[in-house]
Amino acid sequence: MVIKPQTRCDTAQRRREIALAARQLIADKGFEGLRTRDIAERVGINVATLHYHVPSKEALIELLAQSLRDEFIARQERRRRDGVTSLDRLRLEFADFRDIALNNPALHVVMTELADRARRDEKVAAVIRPMQLGWRDHIAAILAAGRDDGSLRPDLDPDAAATMIIGAMINARRHDKDIAFLDRVTAQIERALTRAGGSGGGKP
Amino acid sequence: MVIKPQTRCDTAQRRREIALAARQLIADKGFEGLRTRDIAERVGINVATLHYHVPSKEALIELLAQSLRDEFIARQERRRRDGVTSLDRLRLEFADFRDIALNNPALHVVMTELADRARRDEKVAAVIRPMQLGWRDHIAAILAAGRDDGSLRPDLDPDAAATMIIGAMINARRHDKDIAFLDRVTAQIERALTRAGGSGGGKP
DNA sequence: CCATCCATCAATCAATTGATTGAGAACACC
DNA sequence: GGTGTTCTCAATCAATTGATTGATGGATGG
Numbered sequence: 001m002v003i004k005p006q007t008r009c010d011t012a013q014r015r016r017e018i019a020l021a022a023r024q025l026i027a028d029k030g031f032e033g034l035r036t037r038d039i040a041e042r043v044g045i046n047v048a049t050l051h052y053h054v055p056s057k058e059a060l061i062e063l064l065a066q067s068l069r070d071e072f073i074a075r076q077e078r079r080r081r082d083g084v085t086s087l088d089r090l091r092l093e094f095a096d097f098r099d100i101a102l103n104n105p106a107l108h109v110v111m112t113e114l115a116d117r118a119r120r121d122e123k124v125a126a127v128i129r130p131m132q133l134g135w136r137d138h139i140a141a142i143l144a145a146g147r148d149d150g151s152l153r154p155d156l157d158p159d160a161a162a163t164m165i166i167g168a169m170i171n172a173r174r175h176d177k178d179i180a181f182l183d184r185v186t187a188q189i190e191r192a193l194t195r196a197g198g199s200g201g202g203k204p
Numbered sequence: 205m206v207i208k209p210q211t212r213c214d215t216a217q218r219r220r221e222i223a224l225a226a227r228q229l230i231a232d233k234g235f236e237g238l239r240t241r242d243i244a245e246r247v248g249i250n251v252a253t254l255h256y257h258v259p260s261k262e263a264l265i266e267l268l269a270q271s272l273r274d275e276f277i278a279r280q281e282r283r284r285r286d287g288v289t290s291l292d293r294l295r296l297e298f299a300d301f302r303d304i305a306l307n308n309p310a311l312h313v314v315m316t317e318l319a320d321r322a323r324r325d326e327k328v329a330a331v332i333r334p335m336q337l338g339w340r341d342h343i344a345a346i347l348a349a350g351r352d353d354g355s356l357r358p359d360l361d362p363d364a365a366a367t368m369i370i371g372a373m374i375n376a377r378r379h380d381k382d383i384a385f386l387d388r389v390t391a392q393i394e395r396a397l398t399r400a401g402g403s404g405g406g407k408p
Numbered sequence: 409c410c411a412t413c414c415a416t417c418a419a420t421c422a423a424t425t426g427a428t429t430g431a432g433a434a435c436a437c438c
Numbered sequence: 439g440g441t442g443t444t445c446t447c448a449a450t451c452a453a454t455t456g457a458t459t460g461a462t463g464g465a466t467g468g
Contacts, residue, residue: 009415030324032236036456046417051457053415112320115378119313120234132379153395160385160392164372171371172364174319175336181364188364191357192396213445240426250447255427257445 014053017043019067022060027106031113036060058123065114065127071107072131075100076138086146087194093139094186097169101182108173136162143193153195165189218257221247223271226264231310235317240264262327269318269331275311276335279304280342290350291398297343298390301373305386312377340366347397357399369393 021042026034036057040050054060079096081089100107115132118125140162146152172185225246230238240261244254258264283300285293304311319336322329343366350356376389 011415014415028324030235030320032234035454037454045415047456048418048458049416055457057456109323116234116316116320120232120237129379155395157388157392160376160388161396163376163380163385163389164368164392164396167371167373167375167378168368169371171374172367174371175333176367181367184361184364185367188361188368191359192365192368215445218445239424241424249445251426252428252448253446259427261426 011053014043014045014049015063016067018050018054018060019063022064023067023106023110026064026113027109031117061117061121062123062127064110065124068107068110068114069127069131072135085151086142086149087151087190089142090139090146090152090190090193093142093165094169094189098179098182098186101173102179105173108170112170112174136166139165146193150195152193156193161193215257218247218249218253219267220271222254222258222264223267226268227271227310227314230268230317231313235321265321265325266327266331268314269328272311272314272318273331273335276339289355290346290353291355291394293346294343294350294356294394294397297346297369298373298393302383302386302390305377306383309377312374316374316378340370343369350397354399356397360397365397 018039021039022034025038025042036050037047039060040047043050054063075096080092114124114128118128136159140158143152143156143161144158147154147156147158168185168189169182172182176182222243225243226238229242229246240254241251243264244251247254258267279300284296318328318332322332340363344362347356347360347365348362351358351360351362372389372393373386376386380386
């Protein structure tokens with residue numbers, strides 16, 4: 001199971017490894033199946049060593065949440081911001097989500113698990129909620145701009161629509177393993193938010 | 205904690221009580237915090253008695269899933285089906301979701317937890333997935349009818365839009381405890397799916 | 409070369425947890 | 439009242455699990 005021949009390494013590095021292993025395990029077996037022993041094994045260290053770097057399971061979960069937030073922020077910052085119109089920027093959001101769904105699906109799974117846990121764990125909530133709010137606000141800002149510059153329909157409620165978009169994308173991935181379905185959903189969102197409204201009528 | 209003075213009762217009734225207690229506990233502490241002892245205490249019986257009626261925890265979870273499905277089906281059937289237009293019927297869906305959110309919020313919480321578990325538990329998946337698919341198909345059918353009778357926009361992709369609607373409603377409830385926000389989201393959905401597309405422009 | 413700190417591990421602990429056992433109470437039927 | 443079935447519980451088990459302990463090796467600086 002574990003390949004890497006272990007050498008000593010400093011706490012910062014070990015904590016990164018531990019967070020990563022925890023994430024993979026959660027993606028596999030869910031939060032309820034998360035065991036410190038499994039994490040240690042995956043990292044290739046003793047349980048005691050794990051507890052040396054991360055004092056308790058609670059601290060571990062907080063570490064996990066922070067690790068997730070860090071990656072989210074990193075992704076956010078490395079994005080291109082060069083959309084010309086608001087619609088372009090919205091499409092960029094769709095593309096980003098699609099990219100994660102394809103290349104790092106565990107991220108969404110763990111995100112969902114943590115979001116559920118945030119419901120009853122204040123420590124996790126303190127890390128996760130701002131992240132979710134930030135995402136929503138980010139999309140809402142794009143929508144508001146699009147509404148005002150005319151590239152999106154004028155009767156948009158930015159916050160409500162942003163919530164709709166995020167929920168739609170997550171739900172599209174929840175069941176359908178087929179990425180094409182996500183594309184259909186984002187295409188439908190786009191049609192639903194642009195001005196035209198299919199007023200031309202008729203099916204092509 | 206437990207009030208009811210216990211008397212003997214038959215397996216069918218006990219299993220109902222157990223499923224209900226399990227549901228409440230999951231709503232409180234999540235799947236990972238579900239303990240057979242806690243369930244037994246909540247029902248007011250001994251753990252051994254619980255295991256007499258429900259042989260294993262796995263069986264318990266399956267029972268839980270079935271209990272949820274039964275309630276869902278029951279709700280589905282007791283609904284009024286008298287929407288005149290498709291838009292009316294869609295609004296009825298919104299109202300149903302709103303009603304559950306207000307009067308039985310635990311239902312949505314447990315539903316989400318079970319949906320997550322279905323990812324790695326085939327038994328649960330076998331019960332939950334058809335239920336979710338049924339919901340989506342139900343809404344998709346309404347949308348398809350609306351598209352064809354002209355009360356909804358002609359460029360609708362019923363399955364994609366249904367997924368969007370469900371995801372939007374769930375996501376609206378996930379964070380915002382305020383029911384008014386759900387109303388904003390459903391209002392936005394409605395605007396997004398009807399033909400007009402705000403082509404009249406301008407804010408009131 | 410030595411003292412010190414850091415990282416690691418084998419062994420073990422205490423608590424939790426799903427499940428079982430064996431015996432007894434409530435009930436039904438005759 | 440007798441008999442068998444159904445339901446219930448106190449006590450207990452075996453396994454799991456988060457966490458600790460005490461010892462060991464290695465690196466670093468003097």
